[in-house]
Amino acid sequence: MAKVKRGKVVRYNKWGYIFLIPFVAVYVLFQLIPLFRTFYYSFFENYRSGLTQIGPNFIGFGNYAKMLSNPDLWMYTKNTLIMWVLGFVPQIIISLLLGAWFSDPSLRLKGQRFFKTVIYLPNLIMASAFAMLFFTLFSDGGPINEMLMQIGVLKEPYQFLTNVWSTRGLVALMNFLMWFGNTTILLMAGMMGIDTSLFEAAEVDGATSTQVFFKITLPLLKPILIYVMITSLIGGLQMFDVPQILTNGKGDPMRSSMTLIMYLNNHLYSKNYGMSGALSVMLFIITGILSLIVFKFSNGKQDK
């Protein structure tokens, strides 16, 4: 068929390029050039000290050396990872459970539409408004403290936002609530894709539902689980809105909930461009490596 229409096809195919123009033009202008500029800036000493502008002077990898030798970077990396893990572990457990239940035809759960709608809802909420809401709800004189005192759990208000682990816990709770519905739907779609004859065979052999879950569902779900975990980690490294608003950009108490992107944001606001550049490049490289892993796994999935 292609042979017959060769001439025509070639004539039409220039439209492939024409239709790509808007995407490419906008991408180059607003993403690619800024990306290169960010790389470029990372090699210059360029910041403000009080009112005087230092630089820009070329210093090679000076910014990187300075950044990596600063304990702040490691502290914020640790904070980001801790809050990600605290949110991700319950998220994956609950999502696996709900996904298994939703996709199990023998359970015949009623109201699935309703439950799916509800658990996905927090994903669409404005993260900054959600964090602001949690800030007011969990403030010292806020409704949660009042409620806990009224029902007699607490005698005096618990200061959620002045304790390290309760602050991190709140950030993790918000991330958990915002993302477990999404993960449930992803995992459920994966579970629906498993060949039902495997489950039937297991039932004939007398396997319990727990055995089926651990021996059949989980191993077959491994590629999707890895995909979910790494995309969640990429998202976790970008954690910003929730801790930024909850702690008013300070990462209090004692910067224990300051994330990497909050650090970047602070550099950008104080016009510390050299450091922002180095930090951006580092995040770019880490995300790039993680994406490569995802890419490999999802390609393997398609080959199957």
Next chain:
Amino acid sequence: MLSVETNETKKGLGIHARRALAYIVLVIMSFLCLFWFYILFVNATRSKGELTQGFTLLPSTHLIQNWKGVMAGTLPVVRGMINSLIVATCSAVLCTYFSTMTAYAIHVYDFKLKKFMFTFILAIMTIPTQVTALGFIQLVADMKLEDNFIPLIIPAIAAPATFFYMKQYMESALPLSLVEAARIDGSGEFRTFNSIVLPLMKPAIAVQAIFTFVANWNNYFTPALVLHDDKMKTLPILIAQLRSADFLKFDMGQVYVTIAFSIFPVIIVYLFLSKYIVQGVAMGSVKG
């Protein structure tokens, strides 16, 4: 079916126990998802005085009064809503239209750089916007586009994730024979795209338009770097401003109303469209 169930009751947890457990966990999770927004709703209807009198589950009658208080206050909430609406709507329209066009280019035509472009777009999909932020704000400053919506709207044209979704959808919904038929009828390529392909892509466009709208409505990082003038600020920036203000000066009822007006419009729209959204998430994931 029956024999299977009795078989299961003998070994491990019985089906009834499992079903009960599933419902309990689902109810708890649903409660955890809705509880905060219910308190938000209740507190938005209570007056400043009532809010100091402890926690309650019953709404009061001061919603309108609180709203009027917000309107009279210093925070330009209405202006912020209009700004957010402009940015989110324009982004959603441009993003879906041009992502469909990009997907169409890759799906229908055969050209030398096709494979390269497809791989390239997939590769850039996971680059976080934050890592280009430094270069981006420099560019915006150079183009004198600070306090302007253009740098927030135009970049939506190049959206790799939306492109990918559209491409997946086209594979199942757009037969190439249809495009051929249009050509035989003498339709130009651009017209074919606008009058035949776009209507066919409506379900996918609707889903992605919602996602893009919500993502832009909620976006805080980039707008906060670009918009500094009070008249141009979007809602998330105002929320951040509310957080950094001296709290004691604020009427808490008004604070709750402001948060409610950032959150509830999205919830209401979602409740009407949830079927398509949840399906859309599942669909995007299968091949993702």
